[in-house]
Amino acid sequence: MAPYTLTYFAIKGRAGPLKILLADKEQQLKENVVTVQDWMKGDIRATCLFGQLPKFEDGDLVLYQSNAILRHLGRKHGAYGKNDCEASLIDMMNDAAQDLRQKYIKLIYQEYETGKEAFIKDLPNEFKPFENILAKSKTGFLVGDQISLADYNLFDLLLNLKVLSPSCLDSFPSLKSFVDKISARPKVKALLECENFKKLPINGNGKQ
Numbered sequence: 001m002a003p004y005t006l007t008y009f010a011i012k013g014r015a016g017p018l019k020i021l022l023a024d025k026e027q028q029l030k031e032n033v034v035t036v037q038d039w040m041k042g043d044i045r046a047t048c049l050f051g052q053l054p055k056f057e058d059g060d061l062v063l064y065q066s067n068a069i070l071r072h073l074g075r076k077h078g079a080y081g082k083n084d085c086e087a088s089l090i091d092m093m094n095d096a097a098q099d100l101r102q103k104y105i106k107l108i109y110q111e112y113e114t115g116k117e118a119f120i121k122d123l124p125n126e127f128k129p130f131e132n133i134l135a136k137s138k139t140g141f142l143v144g145d146q147i148s149l150a151d152y153n154l155f156d157l158l159l160n161l162k163v164l165s166p167s168c169l170d171s172f173p174s175l176k177s178f179v180d181k182i183s184a185r186p187k188v189k190a191l192l193e194c195e196n197f198k199k200l201p202i203n204g205n206g207k208q
């Protein structure tokens with residue numbers, strides 16, 4: 001039996017980072033895909049603690065909130081730093097990546113037509129802190145010498161942003177090599193090349 005079960009829509013969306021982490025850590029995942037039609041009936045929503053997906057089950061433990069799930073998996077699979085200080089730095093990096101993800105999600109779902117150009121124009125300002133952090137990193141990871149949940153989160157987001165604006169990383173050599181390095185990890189590469197993953201839309205409204 002697969003140890004983990006993810007219930008989510010047929011999109012990459014908020015599940016992208018945790019799927020990449022699980023693939024990289026060679027963990028099996030059972031997926032329950034919820035269609036919009038089923039969701040609209042309301043029964044599934046009524047069972048969700050905060051009325052939203054993703055839902056994640058690890059045995060008897062039921063988790064909602066994508067970043068709580070990511071942290072849970074980081075803790076269990078050695079992607080949450082080597083000590084408390086590293087874990088706190090990883091939290092900080094993950095929150096920063098999450099801030100940018102929220103802006104991306106707002107663009108996609110609320111202001112794609114009116115805001116896309118300005119969003120892309122502002123991306124260098126968003127990228128600069130991450131570029132500086134990675135330029136100083138000896139290992140190419142955001143924190144410490146091993147990959148962390150924050151790396152998976154930022155990596156997934158950068159893949160999405162490259163779809164939105166293919167040249168967005170051109171002036172950011174450290175971010176570009178970060179993406180190249182994580183993309184080349186054998187299990188991550190296999191996931192990114194797997195048809196089932198590739199065919200998933202990034203977002204639920206057809207915009208990307």
Ligand code: 0HH
Nearest residue numbers: 009010011013014036052053054065066067204
């Ligand atoms: N803070 C929560 C987390 O990080 C936010 C969860 C959330 O926004 O987990 N969930 C959304 C789905 S992700 C949700 O449950 C955004 C994609 C929306 C598109 C859904 C349609 C997909 C069609 C293939 N939204 C449903 C709702 O709120 O009723």
